[in-house]
Amino acid sequence: MNLMLLPPGQRVLPPTGRVLKRGERLLEPDVYVIDVDGRPAVVKDYGRYRWTPLSPLARLLVRREARVLRLLRGWRHAPALLGTIGGLALGIEFIPGVAPGEATIEAGAAVFQQLRGAVAALHDAGITHNDLHPANVLISGGTPVLIDFASAVRTPRWLRWLPPVRELRRSDLANVLKMRQRITGQPPSRQEAAAMAPPGWVEAIRTGWKRVYRRFKGRSG
Numbered sequence: 001m002n003l004m005l006l007p008p009g010q011r012v013l014p015p016t017g018r019v020l021k022r023g024e025r026l027l028e029p030d031v032y033v034i035d036v037d038g039r040p041a042v043v044k045d046y047g048r049y050r051w052t053p054l055s056p057l058a059r060l061l062v063r064r065e066a067r068v069l070r071l072l073r074g075w076r077h078a079p080a081l082l083g084t085i086g087g088l089a090l091g092i093e094f095i096p097g098v099a100p101g102e103a104t105i106e107a108g109a110a111v112f113q114q115l116r117g118a119v120a121a122l123h124d125a126g127i128t129h130n131d132l133h134p135a136n137v138l139i140s141g142g143t144p145v146l147i148d149f150a151s152a153v154r155t156p157r158w159l160r161w162l163p164p165v166r167e168l169r170r171s172d173l174a175n176v177l178k179m180r181q182r183i184t185g186q187p188p189s190r191q192e193a194a195a196m197a198p199p200g201w202v203e204a205i206r207t208g209w210k211r212v213y214r215r216f217k218g219r220s221g
């Protein structure tokens with residue numbers, strides 16, 4: 001595909017490219033739409049890290065996201081990977097969709113049911129998304145599509161029972177329920193709330209961390 005023919009590492013933003021997001025925070029890519037053979041494609045471009053000490057990390061993010069998208073090829077709840085460009089950018093199928101908040105409330109309930117199913121299927125494939133929020137989900141023709149697999153983790157089958165991995169799955173599903181509540185107003189049922197409550201050890205780490213942080217701030221402030 002044409003994206004592969006671009007000179008390695010070149011910033012491919014064409015004058016007509018519609019910018020979807022400017023990378024402003026650390027290790028955030030520029031995200032824009034380009035035209036490939038008359039069809040729109042999304043480019044996630046970490047080119048601004050070229051020749052910087054963070055370049056290996058940016059390349060790692062590109063490789064990791066590409067690997068997950070490759071594994072999910074053909075799945076209707078993820079965009080197709082078109083290719084990587086010079087190690088610092090990804091070309092991804094453009095999903096013509098709206099953010100979950102923009103879908104109507106009626107569509108919302110059904111869409112969230114599908115979204116839960118999609119996240120469960122992702123987990124069955126051994127992948128956790130780890131960054132589920134409204135900006136990383138698009139609703140396209142009534143189907144939720146997950147985007148932004150930069151934080152996703154793939155776990156080998158024999159490690160999936162480990163508590164930290166279970167915690168990642170729980171946290172993904174809790175984020176779906178949080179989104180559903182925020183957008184449709186539907187609170188989690190008692191059963192869902194019980195299943196989504198963080199286990200004791202997560203709470204203990206959270207409380208411990210807050211205590212250390214407060215002490216540190218108290219000393220330095």
Ligand SMILES: Nc1ncnc2c1ncn2[C@@H]1O[C@H](COP(=O)(O)OP(=O)(O)O)[C@@H](O)[C@H]1O
Binds near residue numbers: 094
């Ligand atoms: N495949 C896509 N199709 C349509 N829009 C997309 C696609 N990928 C990303 N976007 C848009 O660009 C934004 C940023 O992309 P994202 O992959 O989430 O980057 P980041 O890792 O910086 O959050 C998304 O919130 C979404 O609005």
Ligand SMILES: [Mg+2]
Binds near residue numbers: 135136148
């Ligand atoms: Mg994102």
